[in-house]
């Protein structure tokens with residue numbers, strides 16, 4: 131096929147067409163016959179006029195002309211031929227032999243001049259020579275035109291390729307690169323020709339790219355395929371992703387003579403290939419990958435990625451005998467925002483919270499959104515629990531300031547459970563689960579704080595299920611007991627109040643304390659029912675003591691956060707109180723500051739309603755939370771209970787003691803009653819008395835005890851209280 135094609139290019143297959151022009155018919159015929167004897171395709175023109183007509187009708191390779199002809203002479207025919215058929219060769223055959231005529235004929239384009247009478251052999255040789263030359267010129271032009279077309283076609287194909295097409299020499303310098311590099315990366319081709327391909331490789335891929343091209347086993351059957359980032363022109367950072375397929379050039383199939391054909395390095399091309407822009411695919415892949423492992427709202431790692439990182443961190447920690455901490459964070463009051471301001475605001479809040487939390491963390495830490503308003507945090511390589519404690523405090527503090535959401539000022543808090551590897555669990559699941567358990571303990575104590583997991587919180591899943599079942603049964607079978615801890619006036623040593631504290635008389639496990647079951651009750655929402663039973667029992671017991679000679683005796687009850695948050699809290703509580711005809715003025719509810727701050731507006735309304743009935747309100751654990759003067763001032767608060775931790779600190783004479791001074795002074799200033807909790811020693815009592823804090827509660831006067839003990843205590847001598855403790 132190629133041979134046929136070449137033959138077609140190189141030779142003209144038709145026999146040359148010759149126009150013979152003379153005004154003498156005899157001479158004309160002789161000349162024509164002579165040429166026909168050599169198989170030329172001959173046309174006779176009798177005179178110049180007919181010749182011109184012929185030139186208008188047909189194309190000729192050659193014209194043999196007489197000069198002296200009547201009307202239209204040979205020069206005019208030459209002029210016509212030059213105008214109409216510039217490719218037609220001209221030979222003059224004339225009896226005119228003056229220098230002028232010859233030179234004029236040659237100037238008009240005659241290729242040769244044969245004088246009459248002519249020698250037939252000489253004429254045939256001249257014609258053959260001119261025809262051969264004409265054929266060569268014509269074929270050359272045709273080949274050139276075909277080559278130009280072919281080159282244009284290939285150039286068009288290469289340059290309109292969607293890919294970058296390139297050739298490299300042995301050392302990796304660019305011999306050729308198509309225009310696509312300009313539209314994709316911004317480089318004019320001339321700028322890259324002769325440069326090493328490293329010039330456009332992203333720094334991160336230079337080593338890999340260079341190694342790939344130097345690899346020994348690259349062959350036509352085994353092209354080098356690799357993905358790299360190429361730099362865009364004029365930007366130090368912007369890159370696009372390309373998939374490069376490079377082949378070696380076989381010198382056998384494309385022999386190059388010294389210089390690269392069409393190349394610009396002066397070296398033979400050794401590799402050719404294409405670079406396909408796969409940026410969109412890579413970005414789509416990256417997005418899908420991101421989606422699989424991240425939460426799209428906060429852009430934080432999701433549960434799957436968190437677990438993966440935790441697994442890895444545990445392996446490292448185990449190998450290096452290090453510690454790590456897992457925190458389980460649950461936002462407080464998020465639900466209120468979501469329900470009242472809508473999900474869009476809820477989403478914005480989660481983003482803002484994420485932003486603040488992230489600011490508290492180091493580079494290697496992993497904060498993840500576990501779902502809803504739950505986050506988990508991995509702190510790898512900590513020295514000990516103190517590091518985690520510091521971070522937990524920072525996180526809590528970071529969320530203290532209000533969030534501005536479309537004109538609304540919103541407060542949220544965070545409850546954080548912490549588990550430290552390896553003490554609180556050696557596996558990923560255990561660490562997360564135990565941090566979650568610890569978090570529920572924070573929630574049960576009024577939210578917005580942190581707690582470390584300890585084994586005492588733990589109940590494994592099986593135990594947990596059986597404990598939950600037991601607790602449900604306990605509520606049905608009335609296994610809950612109410613113990614009372616006296617609140618004593620230190621001046622008179624008289625019992626002024628009783629704090630109701632729940633106990634569970636478990637049929638197999640004996641007497642259980644709130645820490646053993648309250649978080650579970652909170653988690654399973656059984657706490658509401660539990661509290662109702664406690665209130666009922668306490669109203670019955672204390673109501674009896676009130677009506678039997680202790681009219682001023684105060685009943686203090688603890689309320690769980692979820693109980694207070696319930697929309698019908700006031701109504702439910704008052705129903706129980708009135709069901710037992712308990713005088714509201716003898717009832718004091720204890721709530722923590724965090725419960726109040728959970729939803730200041732709602733709680734404030736509820737507390738006002740309660741206070742209007744005569745019920746008293748005490749702030750439990752005062753000093754450990756917000757200690758905000760703002761709400762103390764705005765709410766109907768009657769009593770502050772100084773947290774045990776500050777009372778304990780009295781003994782050491784450290785900062786805690788100063789806090790007691792401050793709280794007592796503040797309570798006096800605001801005309802609030804004050805009860806100091808956890809009083810265990812005479813020194814603490816003396817110190818508190820010296821501050822003017824006369825209502826105290828603690829093991830100094832005795833722990834919480836069953837109702838029967840309280841009956842005899844109230845009947846006996848109040849002064850003997852200290853001895854019964």
Ligand SMILES: Nc1nc2c(ncn2[C@@H]2O[C@H](COP(=O)(O)O[C@H]3[C@@H](O)[C@H](n4cnc5c(=O)[nH]c(N)nc54)O[C@@H]3COP(=O)(O)O)[C@@H](O)[C@H]2O)c(=O)[nH]1
Pocket residue numbers: 615629630631632643644645648661664688689690750751774807808809810827828829830833834
């Ligand atoms: N929603 C409800 N919560 C309740 C109810 N009953 C108890 N609780 C909550 O459980 C917390 C722990 O209670 P408890 O184990 O009974 O501990 C109380 C006292 O026994 C203990 N205490 C008292 N004096 C001392 C002391 O001198 N030293 C010392 N180490 N501990 C002492 O303190 C607890 C009472 O604290 P407070 O409530 O802050 O006054 C308990 O704190 C409640 O939150 C319930 O019915 N419903």
